[in-house]
Amino acid sequence: MLKTAHGTETQDQILSITPKTQEQVDILKNVSTQYETALWQPVSPHYIKEETQVHLFVPANSSETVKDLLQRHAITHEVLLANPNELIEMQTRNDSTDPRSSSTYYERYHSLEDIYFWINRTQQDNPDKVKAILIGSSYEKRPLYVLKLSVNNRPNKKAMWIDCGIHAREWISPAFCLWFVHYSLSFYKSNQDITNILDNMDVYVLPVLNPDGYHYTWTTNRMWRKNRSISRNTKCIGVDLNRNFDANWCTEGASDEPCTEIYCGAFPESESETQAVANFLRIHKDIIQIYLSIHSYSQMLLFPYSCTLEEAENHSELFEMVQEAAQKIKRHYRNSYRYGSGAKTIYLAPGGSDDWAYNLGIKYSFTFELQDRGRYGFLLPPSHISRACNEALLAVKTIALKVNEKTKAPTTPAQTI
Ligand code: 9B3
Ligand code: ZN
Ligand code: ZN
Numbered sequence: 256m257l258k259t260a261h262g263t264e265t266q267d268q269i270l271s272i273t274p275k276t277q278e279q280v281d282i283l284k285n286v287s288t289q290y291e292t293a294l295w296q297p298v299s300p301h302y303i304k305e306e307t308q309v310h311l312f313v314p315a316n317s318s319e320t321v322k323d324l325l326q327r328h329a330i331t332h333e334v335l336l337a338n339p340n341e342l343i344e345m346q347t348r349n350d351s352t353d354p355r356s357s358s359t360y361y362e363r364y365h366s367l368e369d370i371y372f373w374i375n376r377t378q379q380d381n382p383d384k385v386k387a388i389l390i391g392s393s394y395e396k397r398p399l400y401v402l403k404l405s406v407n408n409r410p411n412k413k414a415m416w417i418d419c420g421i422h423a424r425e426w427i428s429p430a431f432c433l434w435f436v437h438y439s440l441s442f443y444k445s446n447q448d449i450t451n452i453l454d455n456m457d458v459y460v461l462p463v464l465n466p467d468g469y470h471y472t473w474t475t476n477r478m479w480r481k482n483r484s485i486s487r488n489t490k491c492i493g494v495d496l497n498r499n500f501d502a503n504w505c506t507e508g509a510s511d512e513p514c515t516e517i518y519c520g521a522f523p524e525s526e527s528e529t530q531a532v533a534n535f536l537r538i539h540k541d542i543i544q545i546y547l548s549i550h551s552y553s554q555m556l557l558f559p560y561s562c563t564l565e566e567a568e569n570h571s572e573l574f575e576m577v578q579e580a581a582q583k584i585k586r587h588y589r590n591s592y593r594y595g596s597g598a599k600t601i602y603l604a605p606g607g608s609d610d611w612a613y614n615l616g617i618k619y620s621f622t623f624e625l626q627d628r629g630r631y632g633f634l635l636p637p638s639h640i641s642r643a644c645n646e647a648l649l650a651v652k653t654i655a656l657k658v659n660e661k662t663k664a665p666t667t668p669a670q671t672i
């Protein structure tokens with residue numbers, strides 16, 4: 256804990272600030288770029304506008320300056336989280352050895368090393384259903400493994416793709432991929448929905464798309480979003496992998512400035528993580544029917560397009576699917592998810608994986624933003640993992656079952672002689 260000149264104790268905090276005037280908007284944009292703060296919401300200062308909540312991580316050493324500045328311009332703020340460091344400590348503690356802990360492996364967050372062990376063990380323990388496929392490597396040369404879940408060898412089987420952890424600080428996302436694999440292996444044959452899904456399609460799961468960034472959030476900076484690649488002529492590190500795909504690349508909603516959180520990279524697919532995923536999807540595009548990318552936070556079920564305000568060709572079909580998923584979540588868990596096309600629901604943003612997969616021909620393409628809506632933001636406590644994952648699982652099931660139904664080969668009518 257630091258002591259400031261005025262003797263007040265300060266520590267890192269998350270502030271919620273709602274600017275009321277254009278002047279306040281400008282001040283806030285400035286604060287979020289000039290001090291060592293990290294913008295949680297919106298993702299870039301560009302999107303800060305009047306009457307819309309801004310969530311800002313303020314480190315102890317900037318706290319005084321930032322609060323003074325807000326006060327001088329009569330900008331009111333609320334402390335959203337007064338103890339992020341405690342939460343971070345709680346989430347990174349290796350409590351698997353703590354006998355008091357009653358949570359399971361899947362109700363905790365795991366380091367990258369743990370996740371690699373888990374991938375290995377999951378494959379070894381389920382040799383008939385799980386295969387780990389190496390699809391490429393990260394900038395820092397970490398392997399990218401996809402788990403292929405396949406329970407039978409039916410000919411012409413279709414598939415679903417799920418990736419997690421494209422953004423490093425969104426920890427609930429990799430937790431969901433682990434949850435999904437565990438659930439599938441545990442409840443195949445006992446839960447009707449997952450049995451129906453797996454009988455009819457294989458599932459490819461990439462638990463951590465951005466391993467370098469994820470590792471960095473465990474060791475150095477919990478708020479890191481991008482990958483860790485180094486660009487020419489700048490000290491700033493990292494490309495936003497969800498702006499690096501070839502879908503209206505680097506137009507409005509992304510930035511060609513390496514020091515921003517939404518840096519699009521030097522060219523489309525410039526990053527080795529993006530290349531690995533794009534190459535795998537290109538090769539398997541004829542069998543993959545569903546593309547799913549898991550993010551947090553803000554509770555939204557999104558589909559293309561994000562990179563343009565134009566509607567996708569099957570917009571109403573996609574809309575009905577996420578609507579049904581959101582209604583089911585509401586009924587079962589009394590929790591609200593917003594839904595719609597990305598551009599109309601959150602913001603216009605180019606270069607995203609879902610839009611790119613959609614244009615490749617994967618017509619059921621989605622991005623989920625999981626819990627919460629800002630209470631804990633990226634620091635969702637481990638005790639919330641099971642609820643967050645079960646909600647998302649319900650949405651995945653709803654969509655996969657719908658696609659199964661829609662694309663089932665019509666049964667051959669009985670021959671009449
Ligand atoms: C952004 C894009 Cl570019 C997309 N195609 N789909 C969803 C999003 C939202 C995520 C992002 O990358 O900003 C939320 Se963290
Ligand atoms: Zn994200
Ligand atoms: Zn997000």
